[in-house]
Amino acid sequence: MDNLEFNLENIENLLNDLAGxxxxxxxxxxxKITPDSIFxxxxxxxxxxxxxxxxxxxxxxxxxxGTLSSIFGNTKEVVVADIDERIAEILFEINFDYDKEIRxxxxxxxxxxxxxxxxxxxxxITEPPPTIEGLELFLKRAxxxxxxxxxxxxxxxxxxxxxxxxxxxxxxxxVKDSNGEITHRLEKINKYIDGREETDFYRIIYNQNKIxxxxxxxxxxxxxxxxxxxxxxxxxxxxETIMVGENEKYKTLKELETKxxxxxxxxxxxxxxxxxxxx
Numbered sequence: 001m002d003n004l005e006f007n008l009e010n011i012e013n014l015l016n017d018l019a020g021x022x023x024x025x026x027x028x029x030x031x032k033i034t035p036d037s038i039f040x041x042x043x044x045x046x047x048x049x050x051x052x053x054x055x056x057x058x059x060x061x062x063x064x065x066g067t068l069s070s071i072f073g074n075t076k077e078v079v080v081a082d083i084d085e086r087i088a089e090i091l092f093e094i095n096f097d098y099d100k101e102i103r104x105x106x107x108x109x110x111x112x113x114x115x116x117x118x119x120x121x122x123x124x125i126t127e128p129p130p131t132i133e134g135l136e137l138f139l140k141r142a143x144x145x146x147x148x149x150x151x152x153x154x155x156x157x158x159x160x161x162x163x164x165x166x167x168x169x170x171x172x173x174x175v176k177d178s179n180g181e182i183t184h185r186l187e188k189i190n191k192y193i194d195g196r197e198e199t200d201f202y203r204i205i206y207n208q209n210k211i212x213x214x215x216x217x218x219x220x221x222x223x224x225x226x227x228x229x230x231x232x233x234x235x236x237x238x239x240e241t242i243m244v245g246e247n248e249k250y251k252t253l254k255e256l257e258t259k260x261x262x263x264x265x266x267x268x269x270x271x272x273x274x275x276x277x278x279x
Contacts, residue, residue, distance in 0.1 A: 006042070006072040011035045014071070018090050019064055024194075025084065028276060029129040029223050030062045032193045038065050040189055041158075041201060042072055048184075048203065050123055050156050051075050057117065057145050059109065059126035059138055061087060066125045070100050081107040081117060083279075108278050109141050110218045118215075119147040127160040127190075130199070131227045132170055133220060135161055139171065140213045143178050146206055154205040160190050163200050171202065179211045180204050219271045220253075226274060233273040236261040241273060 004010045012035040024030040042065065045051050051073030058066030058080045070078040071094070080087055080102060088104040095102055107114060124146045128138035139159060146155040157180070161167045168185075175182055183205055188198035221227045231245035234256065240263040242256060243249075250256040257268040 004071065006046070008036060008039045011039045011042075011068065014068060015064065018093060022062075022086060022090075024062075027223060027225060028083065029131075029134070030084070031196050033063050033065075034191045034193055037190045038063065038068060040186075041065050042069050044184075044186065044189075044201070044203075045069065045123075045158065046073055048156075050203075054122040055079075055120065055149060056123045056125065057081065057121040057142075059124060059142055059145070060084075060128075061125075063127070064090070065127075067091065067094060067102060069125070070094075070102055071098055078102040079105055079117070079121070081105045081109075083108045106279070109137055110222060110278055112215045112217050113141050113144045117145050119145070121145050121147070121155075122149050122153060123156045123158070125158045127199070129223045130162050131222065131224055132166065133222050133227060135159075135167055135170055136174065137218050137222065139174050140215075143180070143206070143210060144212050144215055147210070148206070148208055154207055155210070157202075157204040157206070159202050159204065160199045161202070163188050163198060168200075174213065175204055177211065178206070178213050179209050180206045219269055221272050221274070223276065226272070226276075234270040235273050236264065236266050236270055238264040238266060240264065242270070 015035055051069055053076050055077045056066060056075045060082050061067055061080045091102045091104050094100055124142040126138050126142050128134035142157045146157055148155045161171060182202055184203040186201040189201045190199040231243045231248055233241050234244055235241050240261055244253055244256055260267045
């Protein structure tokens with residue numbers, strides 16, 4: 001199929017054709033953004049000359065920003081890493097209809113980054129779960145994945161996070177610790193169809209001196225419904241489940257780790273008992 005002109009109408013048409021009936025999985029914080037928001041994201045990346053000829057990784061792509069960047073941005077290669085296997089079917093259609101090579105890799109970011117995703121991409125696009133835990137984990141995974149592949153270019157991370165002071169401060173500290181630099185912050189550029197609070201879009205650059213911030217498995221709560229639980233279930237290596245919360249015997253995870261498991265006295269690490277399956 002011939003290349004499409006980059007405009008809002010074509011963005012809307014593609015979203016309707018490819019993902020119009022794709023329902024949100026609220027337990028993993030999926031939310032559809034407006035076509036205009038996707039258009040603004042891609043247009044900004046094109047203005048920065050970041051997409052052309054680049055290898056791009058999308059850490060989660062339910063809203064298809066990264067996928068559509070391949071169609072309209074002349075990227076060299078796109079990989080989508082996601083736990084939603086429905087995305088793979090959409091990518092198959094795009095690869096067939098638009099002669100693009102967009103690969104789907106099933107990877108749960110709670111697991112440490114696999115080798116084929118480490119230090120392989122010039123650009124990473126991600127929108128973490130809207131929790132501090134999600135921001136920290138997804139940005140760390142993005143930092144592991146991104147690297148300058150051309151001597152005259154920086155590596156770039158684009159990330160969308162809630163327009164809240166604690167999120168901005170956390171992001172700024174993580175970027176500083178990893179030797180990156182925030183070059184742009186587009187405030188409230190991301191608007192959501194369901195009326196969810198608007199989010200900011202950041203551009204972060206890294207050179208060869210980036211500092212990875214760890215690649216361990218993540219054992220804690222991640223998604224909104226998990227982080228907001230008043231009583232959280234944590235599992236000991238002996239199999240015992242211990243409830244932690246304001247109205248429980250153990251008020252905080254730190255208290256549990258200090259006092260130890262009531263059954264075997266093991267002091268951690270403990271694993272959060274998530275309902276979101278880790279394959």
